[in-house]
Amino acid sequence: MKSGFIGLVGRPNVGKSTLLNAIIGRKVAITSDKPQTTRNIIQGIRTDSDTQMVFVDTPGIHKPKNRLGKILNKEAYFTLNDVDVVLFLVDITEPLGKGDMFVIDVLKNVSVPVILVINKIDKLPKEEILRKIDEYKDLYNFDEIVPISAYKHDNVDRLINVLKSKLTDNIKYFDENMYTNMPINFMVSELIREKILDLTHEEVPHSVSVVVEQMDYNRESVNIQATIIVDRENLKKILVGKNGNMIKEIGTRARADIEPFLGRKVFLELFVKVIPKWRDREKFLNEIGFKEFNFDK
Ligand SMILES: Nc1nc2c(ncn2[C@@H]2O[C@H](COP(=O)(O)OP(=O)(O)OP(=O)(O)O)[C@@H](O)[C@H]2O)c(=O)[nH]1
Ligand SMILES: [Mg+2]
Incomplete structure (x- = not known):
């Protein structure tokens, strides 16, 4: 192959x-x-x-x-x-x-x-x-x-x-049923972030990160808790929305995508947290999976 x-x-x-x-x-x-x-x-x-x-x-x-x-x-x-x-x-x-x-x-x-x-x-x-x-x-x-x-x-x-016509290796790297090697937590957080990108404008999409805190599997369903991280208090207000309408909409849309992906019913709890300047904090970036690359590998 x-x-x-x-x-x-x-x-x-x-x-x-x-x-x-x-x-x-x-x-x-x-x-x-x-x-x-x-x-x-x-x-x-x-x-x-x-x-x-x-x-x-x-x-x-x-x-x-x-x-x-x-x-x-x-x-x-x-x-x-x-x-x-x-x-x-x-x-x-x-x-x-x-x-x-x-x-x-x-x-x-x-x-x-x-x-x-x-x-x-x-x-x-x-x-x-x-x-x-x-x-x-x-x-x-x-x-x-x-x-x-x-x-x-x-x-x-x-x-x-x-x-x-350009490939020359002769190894099967992955099982043929596999279509990605990204972890499930990551896929879930990305599906949530995608809905935020769809629903917000200007500086908001870039100021947001999503972390899945917990996924508890039951027989037919899964309870997911995720935190949306923003870098300013007023962005938190935008994401929560009037009477919590925005966060509700993000949750509804995300759930509609996560359920078919996981093949089971999803209960999704979303929280919004402010971490000032998170995009410049090395430790925090490391913690959410953005490791500094060593260029001269
Ligand atoms: N009309 C048209 N729109 C496209 C096509 N391919 C992508 N788009 C749109 O272009 C936008 C950007 O697509 P992405 O696939 O997110 O682009 P990307 O290069 O991965 O962007 P980054 O992740 O930000 O680097 C989306 O709105 C897509 O729907 C295409 O062939 N035709
Ligand atoms: Mg892209």
Whole structure:
């Protein structure tokens, strides 16, 4: 069986996690219309009759404003040096700018094949797509250029075939039933955070983290307690909402997603806690799973 690791990198919001989910056929990573949705390296596994592909989704590479941001970028850089093929995703509706050039610069130190994936082609007419491909092709020696729509699953099969031709390992890394190796607690906290991203705006989505404190399994149900962490008192007010309406809505939507994921009834209790400047507190970041990466591994 052929196999290998494939890294998904690019600026925030270009559709990396949407593509991961399209390839795996289920929700492995949460997505949203807000930049910097993904905060962890997330693996999705796709096994078919002759190939096992392990996709590694990463946080969007951006100019960091705090310690968390720095860690997110490092996660993406780390992935670049730890995979067999890199998929560099761009959003065709965004003008080629400084952010892309910054990532392309980083790619210059990568020794594995880099495939340029031009995403969101459902949003533009064909002539413009061809013009855009032209714009990118001279910037870097891409192994291949594949235009797709992750959202509409357009040309995703072609991308998979291109990838198959690049993989050389001959090991089955994971059991064929496995589609991710992310822990259940993490998936649950992410599903809750996704609802917060959907329901809030401006600075709120970035100021929020979710920690699952406890999951108690009964015969047919599970009681989950989770804390939503914000960095200011007024954000707590927004998340609780008038008469607790916001937190109720977050809970209802999250439960609707967590129940099919766990395959049982869910009782979800949400708390909101203020931890000032949590995105800059090293100890706290460590505690909730954001370890500083050692770059020179
Ligand atoms: N129209 C269209 N929208 C897309 C497509 N792919 C992704 N999107 C949308 O783009 C937004 C960002 O998608 P994500 O998958 O969260 O992007 P990401 O690159 O993982 O973002 P970060 O995790 O922040 O780095 C979401 O609103 C998606 O629905 C596509 O092919 N077409
Ligand atoms: Mg993402």
